[in-house]
Amino acid sequence: MKTPKISIRDLKLWYGESEALHGINVEFVENQVTALIGPSGCGKSTLLRCLNRMNDRISGCRIEGEVLIDGDDIYAPEVDVVQLRTHVGMVFQKPNPFPKSIYENVAYAPRIHGLAEKSSEMDELVETALRRASIWDEVKDKLNSPGTSLSGGQQQRLCIARTIAVQPNVILMDEPCSALDPIATAKIEELIDELKGEFTIIMVTHSMQQAARISDQTAFFYMGDLIEFGETGKIFTQPEKQQTEDYITGRFG
């Protein structure tokens, strides 16, 4: 077993009075893709958002327990949330490029974080990020065009390039393909497979086939509980819990 990159211990989360996560314990392994699955409202996106403290901004949201990344509690008082989010990047359901050029979409965050001093360094950083996101060849001749001029699938890969430009080590993805057509989806899935060599990827997906196709580990959530977590092949052929079986075979009420 590889070392855990992320350890979640007794994590509880409330939105006001309502408890959305009931004490989650799980470890996500480095350089693997973990899929979080479960019906709407099961807590999978909530958990994902805990991993880079996206829930902090929601009023009435309260958290108990620990989220450790590389052994450090990301909810410790001294943690700088902005820095945390450079280490733990996020890709959203709908591609959301900035209303700027393709180049600027990628260069924006590295510039703020001072990752490139000279413009040649920035050019290189942008190219590297776009290449790693498998979109360089499609955009290299139009880097000054607006990011929003790209197709949905290209925009999503641009957002992935933007995320990896600040050199995170964890990438969170919240249904990254749900707004994309099958070909664009396949490209993103192929990209995820390539990226896992360098990043730890946690992905929420509503598509069980997608979870089965690309994840190494699968976590099934239901009503704020982690029902079952394990190797994807095992979960999809021989799950241990009846609730998991019912969900992945399409028997949920």
Place this chain on the structure above:
Amino acid sequence: MNHTIKRFDEELDKLKELVLTMGGLVERAIGNAVQSMLEQDEALAKRTIEQDDEINDLEIECDEMIRDILVRRQPAAGDLRLILGIIKVVTDLERMGDLAAGISKAMLTSQENPPKNFSNLDIMGEKVQKQVKRTLNALSRGDTNLSMKVIDKDQGIDKLYKRMYREMLTYMLEDPREISSSIIVSNVAKSLERISDHATNISEMVVYITRGHDIRHVEHDAAEKMLSGDDG
């Protein structure tokens, strides 16, 4: 619990029904084949051979249904294991049907010098039919205890075959005129022994379908332990 998509339930029910129908035909074919040999009933032998076509047609029908379910439903977990298991069960059943038809064919070709001494072929036939009935019941009910019984009892069938084979060898050595008929009886016993092997394969698949454990090529005790481990 039923699938949200009701049609999927109907398809799985239909597939199970087809497999069990096929199993029923195979069971009958084995009984008829043995009877045709023991009673030297030419008409029954011919009928048994003809009826193998029905079994073959059902194999194809099952395979087509499985293909459609795979394409349309992308089954997972227990559904996936059921489909994978049935793919193999159907192949075993088809072979069992062929072996039964083979016994009847042997009966017809041996008419010039029909065997008279069938040794324990009647007992072996009964035992093998019981094996087939048990394995089909196990499949229909998802009864792994019954599956394990089938697997366990296969050893007895193997022993019975070996005993009959030795006996036939003795007759051949004693009287060369007995050679052709002894070979026929020995071949029929071999076919029955193989039918029991296929019944065992089906029982192994029942365990896989029902519990998710692959107990093929696993010692009986180790398999029992695997299954009991689930309960603890």
